[in-house]
Amino acid sequence: MFQIKWLWQNLKGDRARYVIALCLSVLTASLTVVNPYIGQQIVDTFISGSSALENLSTQKTLLITLCLSMIGFSLLRTGLAYLTYMQYERSSQNMMYRVRIFLYNKIQGQDMHYYDHNRTGDLMTKMTGDLEMVRHSMAWIVKMIIESLVVFAAALIYFFSIDVQLTLWLLILSPAIFMTAFLFAKRVRPMYVDLREKLSQLNTTTQENIAGNRVVKAFAREEYEVEKFTEKNVNFSKANKAAAMVWLDYFPFLETFAQGFSVILMLAGGIFVMNDRITFGEFAAFSSLLWGLSNPMRNIGIIINDIQRFIASLNKIVDVFYANPRIANGHNALVKRRYQGRIEFDHVTFKYDNVTVLDDINLKVSPGETVAIMGSTGSGKTSLINLIPRFYDVSKGRVLVDGVDVRKLELDELRWNVGIATQDVLLFSDTIDGNIAYGNPELPEADVVKMAELAAAHDFISKMPEGYDTIVGERGVGLSGGQKQRIALARALAVQPPILILDDTTSAVDLETEEHIQKSLRELEFSCTKIIIAQRVSTTANADRIFILDNGKVIEEGTHAELLAKRGYYYEVFMLQNEGIGRQVNANGKE
């Protein structure tokens, strides 16, 4: 079975401990027959036998020894159970610790395609609830299965050794019990798969709601969000109840069958005692160990329930475990080369799944050049620049950096050479200093300040009570949109990359600040090819060349002056942005 194989593989390092736990389980469970056996001896020798009274006075030592043995074995079983718990707990915790790290690395190593197709809430459920379910199963469910089986087998062997016929009478109910359990398992299995899906939806809704709390509040949609959550909560609760109800359909039968053991023992066993076929002591042994047959039968339902949950959870974990990114980051480059920064798009076509968003793009950028990309929303600008650091791979054609197809470059090295300030600014819950130095943790304090100055962020940062040590909240809570953009720009500059990509990075800053940033970018101390996506003519005007994208194609290309002269899309944008405010921007972007 695949699941067992997977567990065994991942137990590496704790296999011996786990096997010891299994052996201890078998030993502890098989010792359950010892006390009923001693009990049988006590009853037959000192209570019910014809010479019981005489034995009481002549064999006191034997009686005391038997009683002490009973206590001794009980203590031994408790000690062994303690050790067993410890081994199960340790081995399962250790294994999950390793698997969790592995999964976390796996998720970290996934490409954008993976994140496009997997919900955060679902991944969180896999990393928490599913892992815990698997751990619980490999420790406690396995223990329960082993102990149930061993106790059942030990009781059966012991009973057979006393009286075969009586044992067979007791077993008469077994086929019905197994049949009931089988039907239950068949019915409940799809329910646990559904239950697992509902849990993931519930977590996704919760996660999205917390992450998007500002939007919710801005639109006063709390009530709607509560309704949405309630719906998912109700679905989850219903799925849970449905699975539980199925158990209730079968539980009365299993319970009745289990109770049936006592009735059969009373009837058949009673007759056997009256006929002197078995002794009182043997009857007592049957009676005290009857739970060894009935309890495993009762537990079948719980075990099946948990096994189904375990399979549903394990399958989810295995999805992550074996998911291989199409674009893998090998972390192989020990020494990273600094590129010149030459970029070429050679007949590039790109599709998301089957939808074409870039169509036969040809574009060359020389080292040190500044290129602006403009175009209507959804025209493919972000998709285009995503191909340079290989967030996605082209569907057709090639993207070349310094003349080499990016698919042939060492991914770590390539990304190390590309500084990027994305459209959706994400800052970590860390100090501003930590956020700026994120890509270059060794950056000296003075350089952090320098980068902030270049990004026109130093002034507002130094006005904060704790300056660069100010902790910004999750996603940059506590900062304005323009401030976040400037920190993101400083972060991209801090790695001093030979290729700098700015995706609408100055859209939220005022024109004066933007001018400062543009001046800084022109005067960078390191050589740098700049690709700037922008909607404002004031941003693009200074670029060496401007490309206009429309519907995934380059429709215009040239300098600010050339494009104005063309009287096409760029000219229209220019007129729209300047007419309304009654001013003109010349070829150098100056008013």
Ligand SMILES: Nc1ncnc2c1ncn2[C@@H]1O[C@H](COP(=O)(O)OP(=O)(O)OP(=O)(O)O)[C@@H](O)[C@H]1O
């Ligand atoms: N991860 C994705 N999966 C599927 N389709 C996507 C994805 N990202 C973008 N698209 C689609 O690709 C097209 C181009 O999107 P892209 O983000 O490149 O446009 P853009 O020009 O950068 O737009 P904007 O100016 O609004 O940022 C759009 O139609 C968009 O719906």
